[in-house]
Amino acid sequence: MRIVRVGALLFALTLPMPAVAQATAPSSADAPAQVDPARIYGNMIRTAERDVVSLAEAMPDEKYSFAPAAGLFAVGQSTEFKGVRTFVQQVAHVASSNYEYLQVMGFEKDKDYAAIEKLTTKAQALQALKDSFAAAEKAAATITHQNAFEGLGPQKTRTRAALAAAIAWHTMDHYGQMVVYARMNGVVPPQSR
Numbered sequence: 001m002r003i004v005r006v007g008a009l010l011f012a013l014t015l016p017m018p019a020v021a022q023a024t025a026p027s028s029a030d031a032p033a034q035v036d037p038a039r040i041y042g043n044m045i046r047t048a049e050r051d052v053v054s055l056a057e058a059m060p061d062e063k064y065s066f067a068p069a070a071g072l073f074a075v076g077q078s079t080e081f082k083g084v085r086t087f088v089q090q091v092a093h094v095a096s097s098n099y100e101y102l103q104v105m106g107f108e109k110d111k112d113y114a115a116i117e118k119l120t121t122k123a124q125a126l127q128a129l130k131d132s133f134a135a136a137e138k139a140a141a142t143i144t145h146q147n148a149f150e151g152l153g154p155q156k157t158r159t160r161a162a163l164a165a166a167i168a169w170h171t172m173d174h175y176g177q178m179v180v181y182a183r184m185n186g187v188v189p190p191q192s193r
Contacts, residue, residue, distance in 0.1 A: 041164035048171035049133040054190040064088040091125040098132035
């Protein structure tokens, strides 16, 4: 019974809150300043770039063909590793995907991102990765308050803001996988040193 009374009292105390909040809303002079979207998305992309490029540089050439395999793990482990990407394929995939996102944004329309997926050497994949981030930073620099959420793509369901964010989060998804590959080969990721 006491719990019900306390709950009812707490509920009753919350009722006037919206009126108080409306009465004390900040004036437009007190409103926070708007941050430039190009700066926000550019920073996200540069952070992802720093982490993944430094890791790709740290992995030795001879380990670029490495991929986890069942034989590397405990006997009887049932995890399937057939068909997982090698380290070079991870690097090339990030570069390729960056270009794919950029094409939807209207940039790098002539870039053959499917061909990038087929790169096989550290030098090739690393250069493609760096070039893709340079292009991504240029694209991010064009995002404004006015165009950040304009519909893009065939169904107009993608936006510049979402695609720029996807470049960052997709990179970090693969960065996590690449960290495991590196550590399995005795390489400490530069961002962990």
